Amino acid sequence: MKLATKTFVVTGAGSGIGRELTLQLLQKGANVAGVDINSSSLLETGRVAGLGEDRFKAFDLDITSQEAVNRLPGTVTKHFGTVDGIINNAGIIQPFKPVYDLSIEDINRVMNVNFFGTLYLTKAFLPLFLQRPEAHITNISSMGGFLAVPGQTLYGASKAAVKIFTEGLYAELMETNVGVTVVFPGAIATNITENSGLGKPKASGDAKMKPLAADKAAGQILTAIERNRFRVVVGPDAKFLDILYRFNPRYATQFIQQKMKSLLKP
Structure with a gap:
């Protein structure tokens, strides 16, 4: 898919990968x-872009509200005339706690944003996409969507749901005429921890686990859209663990458990 002149909806466009995808x-x-x-x-993203509303338009929206999401396609098409693609990037992580200590409110919040938000937006825009000569849906899952990460079990479950939903x-x-791509980022240098209401992240202390820059992650995602790829794994950690998990799922699970031990300590 050629991106020039196309109109894309990008969720989570206010920061991190979403801002880089937008720019x-x-x-x-x-x-x-x-x-x-x-x-x-969102306003800061627009300021950084330095373009008028004919190219970038900000939409303040809670993606967990199905009613609000259902109104979005009409609002976007009224402004831009059409829509050619969506990148469901918005997401949050859970508190770094085992399932036993997680509240139902925490669980519902993660599932509502990560899975149901993606589902609502996809359902809302799909009828428009099927009428376009060419369109694309990109859903951001996670390394945690194919490999369990202790202390982020419900986050992983929500991203695994995104994986299966997107592949289906x-x-x-x-x-x-609608292409579909699922993305599995590893550790990316964003402020997702703070955006999830969890404060500053703890450092892992492992130089091999250094996060990938958000602009590099965004570049790989857009290349995948241009090439209409089915699946893209982003970041050296995600690529390594993807291979390891395929070869030996149990060992891969034990490996990541050891890496996460320090983050789970009070």
Whole structure:
């Protein structure tokens, strides 16, 4: 898919990968409808982009509200005239706690943002995409969506749901004009911990686990869209663990458990 002149909806556009996706799409000549629950962050993305509303339009939206999401396609098309793709990037992590200590409220919040938000937006825009000559849906899962990470078990479950949902969607849309890509990022240098209301992240102390820069992650995701790839694993840690998990799932699970021990200590 050629990105120039296309209109994309990007969720979580106020920071991190979402902001980088937005900026790089704009640089490639696309238009972007930026979606985020944080209006000030969205305004900052627009300021950094330095373009008028004819190219970037901010939409302050809670993606867990199905009613609000269902109104978005009409609002976006009213502004841009059409929509050609969506990148469901918005997501949060859970508190670094074992399942036993997680509240049902924490669990529901993670599932509502990560899975149901992705589902609502995909369902809302899919009828429009099926009418376009070419369209694309990109859903951001996670390394935690194929490998259990202790202390992030429910986060991983929500991202595993995104994985299966996206792969099923790919199969259902194979004979249509709509491409589908699922993305598995590893550790990326973003402020997801703070955006999730969990304060500053603890350092792992492992130089091999250094996060990938958000702009590099965004670049790899956009390349995957341009090439209509089914699946993309982003970051050296995610690529290593993807291979390890395929070869020996139990050992991979034990390996990541050892890496996470320090983060789970009070």
